[in-house]
Amino acid sequence: MYPASFNYLRASSVREAISMIGDNEDAKFIAGGHSLVPLMKLRLATPSTLIDIGRLSELSYVREDGGQIAIGALTRHRDLEISPVLNAKAPIIAKVAGQVGDPSVRHKGTIGGSIAHGDGASDLPAAALALDAVFVAEGPSGRREIKSTDFHKGFLETALEPNEVLVEIRIPSNIKSWSFQKFNRRAQDWAIVGVAAVKNGSTRVALINMGSIPLRAAGTESAIQSGASLKEAASQADLGLDPPGDLNATVEFRRHLARVLVGRALEELD
Ligand SMILES: Cc1cc2nc3c(=O)[nH]c(=O)nc-3n(C[C@H](O)[C@H](O)[C@H](O)COP(=O)(O)OP(=O)(O)OC[C@H]3O[C@@H](n4cnc5c(N)ncnc54)[C@H](O)[C@@H]3O)c2cc1C
Structure with a gap:
């Protein structure tokens, strides 16, 4: 589908972008366009004006x-x-x-x-x-x-x-202990589930595609704080979460993936 018609403005500075958006009702910034344009093509986004900030090299x-x-x-x-x-x-x-x-x-x-x-x-x-x-x-x-x-x-x-x-x-700088686990069917696909984990003083574990926003694996993090084994901590990865089910994975498969991938991530942390 084609996007609905829109006006196009290109900002040459951050200040100009802010001023342009103030002057145009229902306008949106566009940077790389690789998330916004697909939404516009589906008519899930219909901005009146696109304010292009993609060339702000500053x-x-x-x-x-x-x-x-x-x-x-x-x-x-x-x-x-x-x-x-x-x-x-x-x-x-x-x-x-x-x-x-x-x-x-x-x-x-x-x-x-x-x-x-x-x-x-x-x-x-x-x-x-x-x-x-x-x-x-x-x-x-x-x-x-x-x-x-x-x-x-x-x-x-x-x-x-x-x-x-x-x-x-x-x-933060000097991140030495970290892990990224992305489960997808083909290399270029979005994560069916993913995990980003960092040990920098405390251990923080974040989950991809386990909810509508990026989420922390709170069950895993508190298990680690209480001295649980890595296996026990990983088994809590989906605690309290409500992952989506879709054509790529059922809710239960996503829960299983979160537990497995968090386990792998924790093993990779020093
Ligand atoms: C085929 C395909 C595969 C992809 N695979 C993945 C993947 O595997 N993993 C992944 O994480 N992503 C993936 N993406 C998304 C990709 O990473 C997008 O580039 C990114 O999500 C959005 O960045 P953008 O610069 O293109 O934003 P845009 O599409 O330009 O903008 C997205 C939204 O953010 C707003 N916005 C943009 N920049 C700013 C700013 N500086 N300040 C305020 N608002 C702003 C816009 O108004 C818009 O609402 C994929 C996209 C495509 C098309």
Whole structure:
């Protein structure tokens, strides 16, 4: 299906993007377009105006900053995959980005778009959650920080205001103990279930496609804190969760995958 008709504006700075969205009712930002355009083609999204932020090179970077790593929201998945800073200091992000979709998706899609889109099946938001990332949003009155734990509110619903641009993702540096497990049928497919786990002081385990938003495996995390064995902790991976059933997997299969993949992830952590 073709998208409904829309106006197109291209922003040349973050400030201009914010001003443009304030002037256009029902407008949406577009970055790589690899999540928004499919929704528009299905007429599940019908923005009146697209405000293109995809060429804002000021938001494409990965750099060390005050003991953390700062990632510009417009950084493409491919640039994350090959980033020397990430490969040395937080390889989980490079690894996860390298398994998103196929090469054309990775050359167009952005980390900010993946996080702002708000789909529980996406890989990078779960990795950000496991890393306890902080997201920086910029709106008409300036910048504010949003914790990754507070960001995703529901399916395609986030803490961003409609006139805020996600500008930066901040993650800890020197991540040595991590694991990423993605179960899919073909290499370029979305995860049927995935797991991003990080041990950095405490152990944080995030799940992909086990709900409408990226989720922590709270049962596993509290079992680890209480000194349970890895096997016992993994058996709690789906505790309290309500995973979806669809053509790819039944609810019970997703629960089983979560327990198995969390077990593998915990074994990989040092
Ligand atoms: C064939 C295919 C396979 C894919 N496979 C996977 C996969 O395996 N794993 C996976 O995780 N993802 C996958 N994706 C999704 C892909 O990673 C997208 O690129 C990503 O989810 C969205 O990034 P984008 O830059 O394309 O965002 P867009 O589609 O441009 O935007 C998505 C949403 O975020 C908003 N937005 C974008 N950037 C910002 C910003 N900086 N500030 C505020 N709002 C913003 C837009 O308004 C829109 O609502 C796949 C996509 C396709 C088409």
